[in-house]
Amino acid sequence: MFIKKVKLTLSALLLNGVIVGHANAWSDHNLITYPVLQSMPEVADQAPVPVETLTEFVTAEAQGLEDLLAANEVWLRENFPHYKPRPDAIAFDADSSDLLLSFIHAIRINPEAPLTPYIKLLPAQDTQGRRLMQASEVAVYSNLNDYKKLRFVEVKSGDMVTPLEVLSSANDDPDNGLDIGLFEDNGTPAGKMYGFGEQAFGNPAVEFSSQAPFHMAFYHEASILYTLAPFLNDTFPDYRVHMYKALAEYAFRTGHDYWGWRFMGWGLHYVGDMSMPYHATLQPGVSTASSIWTNTKDVMGFPQAKTDAIQLLSNRHFVTEKFQAVIINDAYAEQDSSSVVLEALTKQTPAVEYTDSTFVDVFAKKSYDKSDKLADYLIRFVPAKLVSDPSFEVDGSEEIEQVVELIRDEHGHDGLSEMTNMVGELMHDHNANTRSFVKSVLQSKN
Numbered sequence: 001m002f003i004k005k006v007k008l009t010l011s012a013l014l015l016n017g018v019i020v021g022h023a024n025a026w027s028d029h030n031l032i033t034y035p036v037l038q039s040m041p042e043v044a045d046q047a048p049v050p051v052e053t054l055t056e057f058v059t060a061e062a063q064g065l066e067d068l069l070a071a072n073e074v075w076l077r078e079n080f081p082h083y084k085p086r087p088d089a090i091a092f093d094a095d096s097s098d099l100l101l102s103f104i105h106a107i108r109i110n111p112e113a114p115l116t117p118y119i120k121l122l123p124a125q126d127t128q129g130r131r132l133m134q135a136s137e138v139a140v141y142s143n144l145n146d147y148k149k150l151r152f153v154e155v156k157s158g159d160m161v162t163p164l165e166v167l168s169s170a171n172d173d174p175d176n177g178l179d180i181g182l183f184e185d186n187g188t189p190a191g192k193m194y195g196f197g198e199q200a201f202g203n204p205a206v207e208f209s210s211q212a213p214f215h216m217a218f219y220h221e222a223s224i225l226y227t228l229a230p231f232l233n234d235t236f237p238d239y240r241v242h243m244y245k246a247l248a249e250y251a252f253r254t255g256h257d258y259w260g261w262r263f264m265g266w267g268l269h270y271v272g273d274m275s276m277p278y279h280a281t282l283q284p285g286v287s288t289a290s291s292i293w294t295n296t297k298d299v300m301g302f303p304q305a306k307t308d309a310i311q312l313l314s315n316r317h318f319v320t321e322k323f324q325a326v327i328i329n330d331a332y333a334e335q336d337s338s339s340v341v342l343e344a345l346t347k348q349t350p351a352v353e354y355t356d357s358t359f360v361d362v363f364a365k366k367s368y369d370k371s372d373k374l375a376d377y378l379i380r381f382v383p384a385k386l387v388s389d390p391s392f393e394v395d396g397s398e399e400i401e402q403v404v405e406l407i408r409d410e411h412g413h414d415g416l417s418e419m420t421n422m423v424g425e426l427m428h429d430h431n432a433n434t435r436s437f438v439k440s441v442l443q444s445k446n
């Protein structure tokens with residue numbers, strides 16, 4: 001009974017407070033991925049390819065996709081111990097009268113997500129005469145405030161686009177709503193149909209939060225935590241990466257290069273999420289014993305330590321993302337290629353050979369291993385109010401908007417450099433991971 005209660009209270013650690021505002025990891029993945037891709041000749045030097053709609057692709061390749069997805073499903077069931085099988089009733093059917101919908105169901109993405117071809121522009125990039133699109137033509141959210149400064153342009157079937165711009169734009173697609181509303185308790189028809197079960201963490205009633213278990217994963221915690229909190233296994237980024245990699249390779253093999261690059265971008269999104277330690281670690285900087293003790297006190301009727309822990313976890317997660325967003329946007333605005341972050345993202349970095357276990361064993365592990373250091377840096381170099389005061393809510397505060405200035409005021413230029421170098425280290429990992437994944441997928445391209 002007691003253990004059962006500890007289990008329940010551990011799951012609350014990842015409830016709405018932590019996830020609601022920021023299941024994004026890095027905001028605007030394209031900003032951190034573009035510099036890496038631009039420094040890879042195997043991407044940057046590729047000739048333009050014609051745009052193809054998803055309907056055109058699945059219609060041209062119906063039988064091949066049916067076979068591919070069936071084989072992939074068998075592989076996933078055999079190889080991923082915590083996989084939630086795709087129900088047989090929604091397997092892709094090459095004879096379906098609505099091939100697009102059959103495909104969307106089979107790969108279990110949000111049927112509401114617009115899959116229209118588009119290009120996401122970099123800051124200050126010219127529209128090249130293309131029509132600027134509304135954010136609602138690209139993303140599903142009822143609140144699109146985060147999209148105010150982002151610009152998307154329309155491309156149509158047959159238009160020529162560079163692989164670099166397709167891949168870099170597609171890298172953000174999963175944050176535009178592909179993974180929203182897919183659980184049984186999200187109150188959506190797709191959630192009832194897809195077989196992912198109930199949402200393990202994040203608030204199922206909050207739209208954006210429902211993507212959390214697809215964009216975060218805890219593969220490397222102490223084994224007792226999985227006993228106390230089996231829900232820690234109910235995450236899906238590894239499945240997403242495996243499926244999109246298989247689809248990208250298939251598209252390249254069959255000459256549908258636009259979808260080769262676009263599916264590769266979708267897979268690459270989750271690779272990017274994993275380089276953010278707060279997406280790969282339950283409680284960065286907090287020992288397993290301390291985490292369990294906090295939860296035990298909660299069960300015994302002393303919930304304050306738990307409430308505080310949730311707030312601090314949430315604040316530190318948010319501060320990391322905001323700090324990174326400010327310095328990468330500044331680097332673009334100043335076109336400063338010698339900035340720590342852009343240098344970390346463009347350096348020719350050795351890439352490990354990508355295999356089916358690399359995502360979990362290498363990418364997520366590197367991030368998990370850096371989580372203590374990141375938490376330590378936050379505590380040392382960010383003003384205490386933002387990262388060590390559980391009575392303060394960072395999200396929506398005036399202070400978070402000035403996070404860089406506040407760090408400089410309190411810890412001087414050296415403190416700011418320390419934090420910037422810390423983010424540079426994470427960007428360096430993102431660089432290496434991106435190279436590894438892209439090189440592997442491109443082996444299928446002739």
Ligand SMILES: [Zn+2]
Pocket residue numbers: 023024025174175215269273
């Ligand atoms: Zn994400």
